[in-house]
Amino acid sequence: MGLQVRFLAVAALATISQASPLLLSRDDSSSNITYAFTNPNGLNFTQMNPSLPNVTIFATGGTIAGSADDNTATTGYQAGALGIQTLIDAVPEMLDVANVAGVQIANVGSPDVSSSILLEMAHRLNKVVCDDPSMAGAVVTHGTDTLEETAFFLDATVTCGKPIVIVGAMRPATAISADGPYNLLQSVTVAGSKEAKNRGALVVMNDRIASAYYVSKTNANTMDTFRAVEMGYLGAIVSNMPYFFYPPVLPTGKTAVDVTNVTSIPRVDILYSYQDMTNDTLFDAVENGAKGVVIAGSGAGSVNSAFSSAIAELITEESIPIVRSTRTGNGEVPYSESGDISSGFLNPAKSRILLGLLLSKGKGFEDIREAFGKVAV
Structure with a gap:
């Protein structure tokens, strides 16, 4: 009481x-x-x-x-x-x-x-x-x-x-x-x-x-x-x-972002990968205002072939940053040379936060790839 x-x-x-x-x-x-x-x-x-x-x-x-x-x-x-x-x-x-x-x-x-x-x-x-x-x-x-x-x-x-x-x-x-x-x-x-x-x-x-x-x-x-x-x-x-357990240390690849003059964070959506996943979810996200997309992929960031083609199309034609992460909860999505962005060891939720912060600072596609690349092998 x-x-x-x-x-x-x-x-x-x-x-x-x-x-x-x-x-x-x-x-x-x-x-x-x-x-x-x-x-x-x-x-x-x-x-x-x-x-x-x-x-x-x-x-x-x-x-x-x-x-x-x-x-x-x-x-x-x-x-x-x-x-x-x-x-x-x-x-x-x-x-x-x-x-x-x-x-x-x-x-x-x-x-x-x-x-x-x-x-x-x-x-x-x-x-x-x-x-x-x-x-x-x-x-x-x-x-x-x-x-x-x-x-x-x-x-x-x-x-x-x-x-x-x-x-x-x-x-x-x-x-x-x-x-x-x-x-x-x-x-x-x-x-x-x-x-x-x-x-x-x-x-x-x-x-x-x-x-x-x-x-x-x-x-x-x-x-x-x-x-x-x-x-x-x-x-x-x-x-x-x-x-x-250890002396002070910061995580490998951590990106610090100065938000002193940032007043808003651009919209970033997360899409979950599954069998029979359709492309319209990706195009709809962008058409409705998403400035970036994170894919919670299966395994090490995988999606089906048709969806992978849709990712490549949006990157090539719209320069939309699309980050591949994993729905598994742990593990790395390794660095890719194919054009999309790999999340490294960051899960989808954390990848979304980092992508939004980078977009709020006006970072371009290659700068975003480089930032995520620091968290990968």
């Missing part, structure tokens, strides 16, 4: 208050939230302990902020029902490891996280975290269904070296043994860790630390769903202490 009250009795994050090193009560006397400090970027910290790192949590909704009437429900709940301050106050232990500020970017299920939300996050992370020497890192709370896409996007666009940790949950906040609170505590701990620097964006869930570049959701239901099967984890968390 106490945990439920702690979750539900806290109001939403207050508006920006006047900066002060003293502990200030909110104007709203009906709330028990206090802010110790408001920094020049308008981030409100509930405490300011100079011995602890400063971490900002950007909330987007998802299962970690989900709610259901039945505490055994792990499906059919309302995603994004709880605000960021509710999540923060449900885990007071995080104030033992960091000074925390919360920002509500969105409050939706992850299928509704759009490219405009991703750009807003990247712009704000670069400003209020990367450009502020007093900030140690950031956490992004997110639904798990498309978490790997957001993580890959932030890995490519927020490259200052500070830890950007993406975290979610497989059980809603109202469920028995909800995993969100401890995942959130661990993610804040990692974001404030000096050992987490210069590793790119990270995904922290279920006591594991993974590189955002390769990690994927591998099971629709279980808590150990996020894995990089071939590449492995970067580290583990034991008793809320991060342990990294």
Whole structure:
């Protein structure tokens, strides 16, 4: 009962208050939230302990902020029902490891996280975290269904070296043994860790630390769903202490993209390969506005002969970049000299994010081939 009250009795994050090193009560006397400090970027910290790192949590909704009437429900709940301050106050232990500020970017299920939300996050992370020497890192709370896409996007666009940790949950906040609170505590701990620097964006869930570049959701239901099967984890968390297996290193072939002046991401579609696949799906995608296409091919990116001819036609006549990836979940689509673009070790979802980012920078066909070629043997 106490945990439920702690979750539900806290109001939403207050508006920006006047900066002060003293502990200030909110104007709203009906709330028990206090802010110790408001920094020049308008981030409100509930405490300011100079011995602890400063971490900002950007909330987007998802299962970690989900709610259901039945505490055994792990499906059919309302995603994004709880605000960021509710999540923060449900885990007071995080104030033992960091000074925390919360920002509500969105409050939706992850299928509704759009490219405009991703750009807003990247712009704000670069400003209020990367450009502020007093900030140690950031956490992004997110639904798990498309978490790997957001993580890959932030890995490519927020490259200052500070830890950007993406975290979610497989059980809603109202469920028995909800995993969100401890995942959130661990993610804040990692974001404030000096050992987490210069590793790119990270995904922290279920006591594991993974590189955002390769990690994927591998099971629709279980808590150990996020894995990089071939590449492995970067580290583990034991008793809320991060342990990294290796020194800081970035993935081979990683492409960083400066989105400072990017205001939109061109449309890129993903088409799934199957027996009797027809060409009209490819032409329809382009005719309806797709500026690029990713094929989730069978095996190492294969499609039937007729569809392969359609790919060649669009590349030759329209200069549409078409990337061949694989629907298998793991393995490489090797570099091709035939004209289309091979995804290397990037799955279809990550290939779509990278292709959209490259198109947003005005990159041409050969530049795109070169960028994907760095992720291949």
